[in-house]
Amino acid sequence: EAQVTQNPRYLITVTGKKLTVTCSQNMNHEYMSWYRQDPGLGLRQIYYSMNVEVTDKGDVPEGYKVSRKEKRNFPLILESPSPNQTSLYFCASRTSGVHQPQHFGDGTRLSIL
Amino acid sequence: AQTVTQSQPEMSVQEAETVTLSCTYDTSESNYYLFWYKQPPSRQMILVIRQEAYKQQNATENRFSVNFQKAAKSFSLKISDSQLGDTAMYFCAFMKPRPGGSEKLVFGKGTKLTVNP
Numbered sequence: 001e002a003q004v005t006q007n008p009r010y011l012i013t014v015t016g017k018k019l020t021v022t023c024s025q026n027m028n029h030e031y032m033s034w035y036r037q038d039p040g041l042g043l044r045q046i047y048y049s050m051n052v053e054v055t056d057k058g059d060v061p062e063g064y065k066v067s068r069k070e071k072r073n074f075p076l077i078l079e080s081p082s083p084n085q086t087s088l089y090f091c092a093s094r095t096s097g098v099h100q101p102q103h104f105g106d107g108t109r110l111s112i113l
Numbered sequence: 114a115q116t117v118t119q120s121q122p123e124m125s126v127q128e129a130e131t132v133t134l135s136c137t138y139d140t141s142e143s144n145y146y147l148f149w150y151k152q153p154p155s156r157q158m159i160l161v162i163r164q165e166a167y168k169q170q171n172a173t174e175n176r177f178s179v180n181f182q183k184a185a186k187s188f189s190l191k192i193s194d195s196q197l198g199d200t201a202m203y204f205c206a207f208m209k210p211r212p213g214g215s216e217k218l219v220f221g222k223g224t225k226l227t228v229n230p
Binding site: 102104 | 159223
């Protein structure tokens with residue numbers, strides 16, 4: 001089954017404790033992206049990657065890192081999480097071709113205390 | 114920068130009736146793509162329908178259709194014969210082609226739709 005898998009689905013942690021949210025897709029997609037969703041703000045792009053070893057900032061990259069060492073994986077790293085990063089996070093992927101829709105993971109609810 | 118505006122934070126409709134969700138966007142581009150995504154309580158983001166700006170014909174997917182008015186920069190979603198399972202947050206999104214495939218989705222803030230029995 002074609003899917004984008006995020007882990008964990010839920011995480012409660014404390015300020016300053018490094019964490020990683022994993023994202024994996026099994027569709028051989030070139031393009032992957034991370035979004036955060038906050039009430040009243042919709043989804044905003046954090047980082048994206050057009051292929052292995054090619055990443056770039058989205059609209060709200062501060063406080064986040066990403067890597068793309070393999071085509072299927074695109075982890076989101078919070079080196080020193082802060083309470084303002086409490087949010088719902090989505091990973092998405094799509095194949096090349098602008099008309100192709102993005103496939104979303106099921107989301108990760110992060111709470112930073 | 115492109116912006117997407119959904120002016121209705123919440124809406125409700127009776128089961129089996131028709132409802133229209135509004136979306137306007139701001140762009141100076143002539144070639145772009147528009148999408149409606151559905152987010153049910155399960156939090157999944159599900160693509161409902163998409164429209165290419167160069168196509169004049171409005172997209173349709175079963176009970177879902179759009180009214181795309183390019184000159185007015187309007188992209189409304191009509192849901193016919195509403196079902197309880199249509200209860201969800203609906204997001205309108207815009208995508209502009211960029212060189213190298215670096216396109217991103219720009220989302221509106223969403224409209225929460227409740228279908229009442």
